[in-house]
Every structure is written in C-alpha cells, then in structure tokens.
Amino acid sequence: MKKHNYSAGPCILPQEVFEKSAQAILDFNHSGLSILEISHRSKDFVAVMEEARALVLELLGLEGKGYQALFLQGGASLEFLMVPYNLMNINGKAAYLDTGTWANNAIKEAKLFGETVIVASSKDQNYNHIPVDYTIPEDADYFHCTSNNTIFGTQMKSFPKTNVPVVCDMSSDIFSRTLDFTQFDLIYAGAQKNMGAAGATLVVVKEEILGKTGRTIPSILDYQKHIKAESMYNTPSVFAVYTCLLTLQWLKKQGGIAAIEKINEAKANLLYSEIDRNTLFKGTSAVADRSFMNATFLLENPELQESFDKMWKEAGISGITGHRSVGGYRASMYNALPMESVQVLVDVMREFESVFSDQSQLAQ
Amino acid sequence: MKKHNYSAGPCILPQEVFEKSAQAILDFNHSGLSILEISHRSKDFVAVMEEARALVLELLGLEGKGYQALFLQGGASLEFLMVPYNLMNINGKAAYLDTGTWANNAIKEAKLFGETVIVASSKDQNYNHIPVDYTIPEDADYFHCTSNNTIFGTQMKSFPKTNVPVVCDMSSDIFSRTLDFTQFDLIYAGAQKNMGAAGATLVVVKEEILGKTGRTIPSILDYQKHIKAESMYNTPSVFAVYTCLLTLQWLKKQGGIAAIEKINEAKANLLYSEIDRNTLFKGTSAVADRSFMNATFLLENPELQESFDKMWKEAGISGITGHRSVGGYRASMYNALPMESVQVLVDVMREFESVFSDQSQLAQ
Incomplete structure (x- = not known):
C-alpha cells in the first residue's frame, strides 16, 4: 500500500x-x-557542488547580490555555534527571538560568546504563537530568529525591519514560500526537510558581514575559509x-518557489479547514501564526486516541504522532508531500468524526 | 569495462x-x-545506529572496556577542533606528532586552546618517514598522532608507550589491521575510506578521559552530550x-580485521615488490614506514608520464595520480579494493617496463 509520509524530518522527498x-x-x-566511491575533487562531483550552490542562489533570487551558498555538515546544531563564532564581536552582543526548542538551543550556544539578549519569548504559552512588538537593540551584532518551529507548528509570516544583520534558521521551511530573501544576511538550514538527505547543511551568507569580529575562528568553523575553498574545505557529505x-532541480522544474508555495498553501488550507471544522479536533497554535509546513492539532477527547491512531494507520498514513512537547498530532507537509496525502488524512478525520462524534459528546 | 578504483577517498566500498x-x-x-525519508528516531533507524555502534566496538575488540562509539558529522577536520575542546585543560598542554598535512591541520586547531608541543616532525624531508626517538611531556593533557598519512604514503607501525591519553586520527587505515586498540583513549576517522559514504565521522572514546578540563564546551562539540544522546544529539547523517x-557487516563476514589484514598485506606486498623490482619506478617513503593503504611512487624518468598514464587508463585503472605535495602516483588499496585490481596495476607496470625500459635508459 502507498504510504502517506508525514514525518517531521528526515521526511518525504520527491520520488525522482x-x-x-x-x-x-x-x-x-x-x-x-x-x-x-568517487573523489569529491573529481570533475563529476565538482560539477554537482557548483550546480547545487548556483541553484540555491537562483531559486532564492539572490544571484549577483553578494551572497555565497555553502553545503556544510553538522546540521543546524553546528550553525548555532558557527553563527556567534563568525558574527559576535569580542565583548559584543547578539539579539535572539525565542520561539521554541531550536531557538533555545541556538541561544544556549551564543551565550558562551557574549551578551545574548532575548528580545521576546512565547515560552510562557508553550510557544503557541510568534511574539510581536519587540525591540532589537541597535548595537547588537546580529538578530537571530527561527522562521518555522517544527515542534510547535508556528511560522513567522513577516520579519522585523532592523539595521543589524538578520540571521535566520530556515531548517524546516526553506524553499517552501516566496520571501524577499535579501532581508536576511545569513540563512541556514539542515537539508533533511525540503532539500535532501540528512547530512548536509545549507548556509547562505552575505559575504560583506564576515570577518569583522576580531575573533580567532577555528578553521573548520570559519565561513570565510569555506567560501574560499568553494565549499570543499574538507570532504563534503557527497551523497x-x-x-x-x-531536489533543487525538481523544484526548478515545478516552477520554483512561487509554484510550490501555491501548492503548499492549498495543502495547508485543506488540512487547517478540516481541523477547524471537525468537532473532534482542535489546533494548538495561534491561527495567524500557523505553520504551513507543520500542522499541530489535538483530539478534543484524548480518550479517543487509540481509535484515531488505528484509523490513520490503516489508511497508510505514517509519522503524524505529535512531539512530546505538544502532544496530539503533527502533520508535516513539506514540499514533496502530495496533495493526495493531505486529502487522505482529511478523509480519515471526517470518517473518524462520523463514527465517533457521539462517543466524544458522551465523554464530555 | 570493469574499473579498478584506486581513489584516495572517498573510495571503493564493497559491491554489496x-x-x-x-x-x-x-x-x-x-x-x-x-x-x-524516515525519521532518525524511527525504530528501524535506531536499530541501525545501535548495531553500527556495537559492531565498531566488537571489531576493534573494545567491547566492555569502557569505550563508546559515536557516529558524528564534520569529518576528521571537526575532530581536530573537538579533541582540544574536550581534552585540553585551561592553561593545559597537548603533544602532537607531525607526520603530514592532516597532522598539521590538527595542530593548527589545537594551538587556539593552549600550549601545543610538536614532539617530532618529518617535515624537513617532505614527510617521507615517521619520526622516532621523541619524548612526550609527562604533563601533557594528551598525545595526538595520525596513524596513516594518505598523502605521503607513510604509516605508523607502532605507537609510543606513554602515561598520557593517546588520541589517534585513523581516518585512512581504521579497520585495516590488527592493533591493541586499548592503547588508544580516543580514535577518530572520517567514514570515507574503509567505512562508508562521506558524511559520517566515527569517534571511539574511553569515557573516563572526558569531563576533566574545566572548560565550557559548546553542546554540539561535547562528546559527553553525544554519548548521553546515544549518538543522536542532533539528526545524524542517516544514510x-x-x-x-x-560495510562493518561485510567486514565481519570476511572474518573481521585479522582476515582483512592478511589480504591488505598481500596486496601491499605485491605492489611494493613491483615498485622495488621495476627499473622504471621508485617508492617515495621510507621502506620501514610504508603505508599498506596508500603506496606512493614516482617514475625514474618523469618524461615517460604521458605514456604510463595512457597505459593504466586503458587498463581501466582510475585514481592513481599522486597528490600535488608528492607528485607521481598514489595507489590507495583500501579494504574493499580486490587483489585482482592490484594485479592489473602490477601487470601494467611490467608491460610498461617491457616497452619503455630502453627509452628510459636513453633518457638518463
């Protein structure tokens, strides 16, 4: 039976x-x-690296605008460390927006380097929304935010205007929606959501922000060294x-980010409409901040969990169990998840309602 | 035509x-x-990680001896940094043996952390041998060496006895020969020679040496955090x-390290015998220190290069062009390279001699 793979990452990639x-x-x-078994210095693999780096800038609309794309290793978790190493001045200051678990992990690493200001946090409401109305200190070396929060199902729909460099962890929504990417000075993302196999990390950086901290940076963590080596400072994660x-070639064939964004919106609208309509379910995140990549929702009556789990598993759905921090369900709808899979989930939710709505009312 | 892949890494792996x-x-x-597309937290992948970690310790004979095996990212180049972060005390000292390019890169990162003593170096002879008769300071926090030097074709045949923890970069000869692996306190190796695809790094560490420096270690670089998370602190390089x-399963089926060592010795002996016998070639490294993984050799008459290159290419051989630091040729004979491929190279060298030995003498 065909599987409908809602895994939060690593996750579904295009069949091709x-x-x-x-x-x-x-x-x-x-x-x-x-x-x-081929050398990363072979003509064939150098061509792969060059085309991938160029396609990233082309798809993001950043060609010829002073940016470099790198494919590194270590995941976003290593970027949590590389960002302050490369951007925080000695005796400097960084500003972070706290929107969830990953933002927190980034903050933890930054604190080892200097003053780390948390400009706002939604922690007291279990990160169910994106904070607004905060001020970024004008003397910060950079501002860091997380565009999409996989665990909590929230997504930043806009980004603050500021004069300090903006760094964004886009691990779970890169290449999923159109944005003016020139508003960011550094973007990073683990590959394993919308990009490819786990084991590669994309970094897109505006070169002019680098080399200004006065800090000695270990070679392997130095973005400038990776740029100079054309993303081959050491053996890359070839495969x-x-x-x-x-995946980037596939995305370009689909019509690029603008085309996939329309499909992503349609998928998200289909599922969120059902969550809102269906009397047995409720969403967990603020409506305005709902992620188009990860929809988090709960059963109104948790006692029906076993029955619902049985039903979606029988429909060939996998990977919608929610993260322990939120509970319930999380449906991750990355670029490669077809509309058909969302329809199957919505159909299961409707069938579930038709069978169990009486029981749910009795229990309440 | 079947290829005989002598690539120095990434390199040939078993066909299966x-x-x-x-x-x-x-x-x-x-x-x-x-x-x-599966989660790294899925039952199926957790089983992969557990079996791989256990097989490493089993094959090295380190089961139940206080060691942990980790599969991290970033290659040996990130370990150059993680080693001093985790092992060098504040105001401490580390001892390094300088046997080539990679040892040097390790030394460069260590210098950022404290006093880094180079106990010996063969740099003045272009690293054509392994230094002997050096002293390791008794107050060093650790001693670091590189067991095999891919570029220069040398290999440590024995390791110094010392009371300080011994750290060894085994990137290019791990799992190729029997050693008493308990003499090492920390072993690391990029996967892409004898282990698997580029993108994973193996670290084998004796737990008791960790947590003693008084240094604050960034989470992503902290071996203790990786051990606690069972090598899943962040998304690993799944594939x-x-x-x-x-590859480890294949090695076990071959009879483990002792069995593959015999084949590796036979392959190396076959090739080095020909290098020594053939009047048109000469080896570059000291005979006692010759690497059984990477044989480096030169033409006695460099003007014959084009003719030799034509001949080995026609035989289906790939990847034996030497590194620019040494020139000439480098034949990398990792575990998965079959004896048959070495025989093909030796046959080509013999044929080359029979055709060109007159020309070579004329030129000299």
Missing part, C-alpha cells in the same frame, strides 16, 4: 530523487563508478549534497 | 554496500519507505551511517 540517487549509487553519470542538487 | 544501500533508498526494510553499518 529516490530513483535518481539510487541509480547514482549503482552507476554515476555512466562512469562505471558509484557516486559513493547528501547530490540529493540536494536533485 | 552499493547494492544494498541503493535498494534501501527505494524501499528500506520492506517498509514501503526510503531510508532517506552515511547506514553505509557504515553495511
């Missing part, structure tokens, strides 16, 4: 990425060699980078 | 690793899902770890 990457393991570019290239 | 990993991309464990498991 699975097929082409499996083929490349058996025979890459008709070379008679596997992509797993993961190749899957990113295949 | 290519086949099984390609299959897992299309359908992992008959789950109907690709290994690229690369899976290829490591497949």
Whole structure:
C-alpha cells in the first residue's frame, strides 16, 4: 500500500530523487563508478557542488547580490555555534527571538560568546504563537530568529525591519514560500526537510558581514575559509549534497518557489479547514501564526486516541504522532508531500468524526 | 569495462554496500519507505545506529572496556577542533606528532586552546618517514598522532608507550589491521575510506578521559552530550551511517580485521615488490614506514608520464595520480579494493617496463 509520509524530518522527498540517487549509487553519470566511491575533487562531483550552490542562489533570487551558498555538515546544531563564532564581536552582543526548542538551543550556544539578549519569548504559552512588538537593540551584532518551529507548528509570516544583520534558521521551511530573501544576511538550514538527505547543511551568507569580529575562528568553523575553498574545505557529505542538487532541480522544474508555495498553501488550507471544522479536533497554535509546513492539532477527547491512531494507520498514513512537547498530532507537509496525502488524512478525520462524534459528546 | 578504483577517498566500498544501500533508498526494510525519508528516531533507524555502534566496538575488540562509539558529522577536520575542546585543560598542554598535512591541520586547531608541543616532525624531508626517538611531556593533557598519512604514503607501525591519553586520527587505515586498540583513549576517522559514504565521522572514546578540563564546551562539540544522546544529539547523517553499518557487516563476514589484514598485506606486498623490482619506478617513503593503504611512487624518468598514464587508463585503472605535495602516483588499496585490481596495476607496470625500459635508459 502507498504510504502517506508525514514525518517531521528526515521526511518525504520527491520520488525522482529516490530513483535518481539510487541509480547514482549503482552507476554515476555512466562512469562505471558509484557516486559513493568517487573523489569529491573529481570533475563529476565538482560539477554537482557548483550546480547545487548556483541553484540555491537562483531559486532564492539572490544571484549577483553578494551572497555565497555553502553545503556544510553538522546540521543546524553546528550553525548555532558557527553563527556567534563568525558574527559576535569580542565583548559584543547578539539579539535572539525565542520561539521554541531550536531557538533555545541556538541561544544556549551564543551565550558562551557574549551578551545574548532575548528580545521576546512565547515560552510562557508553550510557544503557541510568534511574539510581536519587540525591540532589537541597535548595537547588537546580529538578530537571530527561527522562521518555522517544527515542534510547535508556528511560522513567522513577516520579519522585523532592523539595521543589524538578520540571521535566520530556515531548517524546516526553506524553499517552501516566496520571501524577499535579501532581508536576511545569513540563512541556514539542515537539508533533511525540503532539500535532501540528512547530512548536509545549507548556509547562505552575505559575504560583506564576515570577518569583522576580531575573533580567532577555528578553521573548520570559519565561513570565510569555506567560501574560499568553494565549499570543499574538507570532504563534503557527497551523497547528501547530490540529493540536494536533485531536489533543487525538481523544484526548478515545478516552477520554483512561487509554484510550490501555491501548492503548499492549498495543502495547508485543506488540512487547517478540516481541523477547524471537525468537532473532534482542535489546533494548538495561534491561527495567524500557523505553520504551513507543520500542522499541530489535538483530539478534543484524548480518550479517543487509540481509535484515531488505528484509523490513520490503516489508511497508510505514517509519522503524524505529535512531539512530546505538544502532544496530539503533527502533520508535516513539506514540499514533496502530495496533495493526495493531505486529502487522505482529511478523509480519515471526517470518517473518524462520523463514527465517533457521539462517543466524544458522551465523554464530555 | 570493469574499473579498478584506486581513489584516495572517498573510495571503493564493497559491491554489496552499493547494492544494498541503493535498494534501501527505494524501499528500506520492506517498509514501503526510503531510508532517506524516515525519521532518525524511527525504530528501524535506531536499530541501525545501535548495531553500527556495537559492531565498531566488537571489531576493534573494545567491547566492555569502557569505550563508546559515536557516529558524528564534520569529518576528521571537526575532530581536530573537538579533541582540544574536550581534552585540553585551561592553561593545559597537548603533544602532537607531525607526520603530514592532516597532522598539521590538527595542530593548527589545537594551538587556539593552549600550549601545543610538536614532539617530532618529518617535515624537513617532505614527510617521507615517521619520526622516532621523541619524548612526550609527562604533563601533557594528551598525545595526538595520525596513524596513516594518505598523502605521503607513510604509516605508523607502532605507537609510543606513554602515561598520557593517546588520541589517534585513523581516518585512512581504521579497520585495516590488527592493533591493541586499548592503547588508544580516543580514535577518530572520517567514514570515507574503509567505512562508508562521506558524511559520517566515527569517534571511539574511553569515557573516563572526558569531563576533566574545566572548560565550557559548546553542546554540539561535547562528546559527553553525544554519548548521553546515544549518538543522536542532533539528526545524524542517516544514510552515511547506514553505509557504515553495511560495510562493518561485510567486514565481519570476511572474518573481521585479522582476515582483512592478511589480504591488505598481500596486496601491499605485491605492489611494493613491483615498485622495488621495476627499473622504471621508485617508492617515495621510507621502506620501514610504508603505508599498506596508500603506496606512493614516482617514475625514474618523469618524461615517460604521458605514456604510463595512457597505459593504466586503458587498463581501466582510475585514481592513481599522486597528490600535488608528492607528485607521481598514489595507489590507495583500501579494504574493499580486490587483489585482482592490484594485479592489473602490477601487470601494467611490467608491460610498461617491457616497452619503455630502453627509452628510459636513453633518457638518463
């Protein structure tokens, strides 16, 4: 039976990425060699890296605007450390917006480097919304935010205007919606949501913000060294980078970010409409801040959990169990999840209501 | 035509690793899902990680001896940084043996943390041998060495006895030869030689040496945090770890390290015998320190390079061009390279001699 994969990440990728990457393991570019056994300095892989880096800037509309794209390793968690190492001055100050678990982990690493101001937090309401009306200190070395909060199902719909460099962790919604990406000075994202296999990290950085801290940066953490080495300072995560290239090529064929955004909106609207309409469910995050990537929702009557779980599993759905911090359900609708899968989930929710709405009322 | 892949890394892996990993991309464990789209917290992947970690300790003979195996990201180059962060005391001292490019890169990162003593170096002879007769300061926090030098074709055949913790970068010869691995307190290795796809880094560490520096360690660089999280502190490089498991399973089926060591010795002896016998070639590294993984050699008459290159390429050989630091040729004979491939190279060298030995003498 076809699976409807709602995993929060690593997650579904386009079917052609699975097929082409499996083929490349058996025979890459008709070379008679596997992509797993060729040198990262070989002509064939250098071409992969160059095309992937160029496609990132093209799809984000950042070509010729002073940005560099890098494919590094270590996930967003290593970027939590690289950002302050590269951007926080000695005796400097950084500003962070606290919108959830990952923002917190970023803040924790920054605190090792200097004054870390939390400009706002929604922690006291279990991160069910994005804070507004905060002030970013004008003397901060940078402002850091998380565009989408996978765990809590919230997403920043706009970003503050500020004169300090803006750093954004876009791990879970990069390439999913149109934005003016020039408002960011540094964007980073683990590959394993909308980009490719786990093991690669995308960093897009405006070169002019680098090299200004007076800090000695370990070589492996120094963005300038990675730029100079054309993203080959050390052996890259070859296969993961190749899957990113295949996914970016697929996205371009779909019509780029603008085209996929329309589909993502339609998928999210379909599911959120059902969450709001269905008497047995309720959403967990503020309506205005709902994530179009990760929809979090609860049963009105938690005693029906076992029955609902049985029903969606029988429909071939996988990966919608919620994170322990929120409970309930989380449906992750990344770029590669087809509309058909969302329809299947909505149908299950409707069927569930038709069977169990009486029981739910009795229990209440 | 079958390729004989002598790439220095990423490099040849066992054929069954290519086949099984390609299959897992299309359908992992008959789950109907690709290994690229499942959660790293899923039962199936947790089992992969656990088995891989256990197999590492089993194959190295380190089970039940206080060691932990971790699969991290960032390559050996990130370990160059993590080692001093985790092991060098504040106002402490570390001792390094300088045997080549990678040792140097490790030394560079350590210098940011405290006094870094280079106990010996073979730099003045272009790293063509492993230094002997050096003293490791008894008050060093650790001693660091590189077991095999891919670029220069040298390999440490024994390791110094010392009371300070011994850290060894085994990136290019791990799992290739029997050693008493309990003499090491920390071993690390990028996956892309004898272990699996680029993108995973193996760290094997004796737990009791950790947590003693008084230093605040960023979370993502803290071995203790990675151990506590069972190598899942953040999303691991899922696919690369899976290829490591497949390669370790293959190695176990071959009879483990002792069995592969015999084959590696036979391969190295076959090639080095030919380098020494053949009048047109000469080895570059000291005979006693010759690497069984990477054989470096030169043409006696460099003017014959074009003719030799033509001949080995026609035989289906790839990847034996030497590193620019040494020139000439480098034949990397990692675990998965079959004896047959070495025989093909030796045959080419013999044929080359039979055709060109007159010309070579004329030129000299």
